Amino acid sequence: MTDRVVEEIAVADRESTLRWAIIGTGAISHHIAQDVTGLIGAELVAVASRNARRAGEFARLHGAAHAGSLSEVLRLGEVDVVYIATPHATHHEIARRALMAGKHVLIEKPATMDVAEAEDLRQLAQATHAFLMEAMWMKFNPAYRALIDFVQSGGIGAVRSVRASFGLPFPRDDSSRWNADLGGSALFDQGIYPLTLACDMLGAPTEITARGVREAGVDIAQHMTLEFGDGRYAQLASSMSEFVEPTAAVNGTDGWVEIPFPFWVATEFTTHLADPKTFLTSQTSQFEKQGNGYTPMLRAVQQAILDGAREHSLHTWNDTTAVLALLQSTATQITQNR
Structure with a gap:
């Protein structure tokens, strides 16, 4: 040193x-x-x-x-x-x-x-x-922990895809959100949640395709597709200039799970499973919010x-650097392909 x-x-x-x-x-x-x-x-x-x-x-x-x-x-x-x-x-x-x-x-x-x-x-x-x-904080949320445990135990079969978005139009003010020198970025501020969810459910992606909108050096909206091999994928989006349904879904071979807005601090999720008699059964699991969620x-x-x-162990520094590397790669694509 x-x-x-x-x-x-x-x-x-x-x-x-x-x-x-x-x-x-x-x-x-x-x-x-x-x-x-x-x-x-x-x-x-x-x-x-x-x-x-x-x-x-x-x-x-x-x-x-x-x-x-x-x-x-x-x-x-x-x-x-x-x-x-x-x-x-x-x-x-x-x-x-x-x-x-x-x-x-x-x-x-x-x-x-x-x-x-x-x-x-x-x-x-x-x-x-x-x-x-x-x-x-999302990774410590009781509903999120229960979701992880349920999916990893095979609750919806093999996970095949993830859909997640975080798009809300924020006021165009003088906050750091809109300042490139201060690190303003919809991808780094909001897109980090859908990306973290996708990696928790599907592992490390093998390929990323991303497009976005930039203003004055700040990425204000983006959408991306992540490939994970064997046909598995994630479709993710984030925006601070417009609404993009801020919910998520994890899809498997035996059913899927819906996480309502705001999915990164949700207090419930609904499981839909295949049923031989009724075709489909649904069940909602609810959890108490603790404080402001932190x-x-x-x-x-x-x-x-x-x-x-x-x-x-729930969020190691290796987890942080892995997602940061994906954010950097995505940001580069947005800059080059907008």
Whole structure:
């Protein structure tokens, strides 16, 4: 390593409370703060923002004792873990600084803008013995876990295809969503969910064909077909300029599963299975939403850190880099073939 020597992170005592800091004061940060403060064994102690007024207002609203700049918050000894919820293009640098400051790190998706940045963070986390994870909350959602278990147990036979979309027209404002320099991208922000679902159900694709629409360096809509061999495929789409039905379906040889809007944080799914007497039977499985939907992930991360783990088995850093590589490949095609 060429960076300064870093101190090894001490594993928190199993009985202790983990103390959290949130970096960023956007809408997602408010949802995260509410779920952190509602979690047993967690305490929100600090918030960081480039805007001192916003940081102070956020801290007062959510009961955090400290508010300040990134540097000020990372110097706080009472912060154990940080949640990074800033524009995509800033994730890598902020995560680097947090790891160097001796913090465990949870990063809003996408964790970074490319695989090289992700690998850099992996090496630094290993050197500092820190927990590092991308906040792919969908994979911790109770309904999603039940869906995975059901499909993997052969509930719909062999999986043959996936259809998933996330298209919603967002306001054309001055947010980072529409800013190329800050990593604005419908593919990286929304398309990551359909792509993750497809990979969880079908594995790694052998081929991707993608087309999309770009404005001022930002991909605002895209659609893609992924091939997985033996005729298996996924048809995926995402958009921040128009509606594309934000639901999903997993299709197998014995039936299919429908996941309603919003599929990435759904509280139910409906199974349709072949039946020799009635042709088709349907059953809906329902699950309780926990907090704003981030609670299951935050709880799992907290327990993993207290157990001394450096990542979580439900979403490893290898999972993150695999999807990032597919996002990069897709983005290249969109740029070349639009």
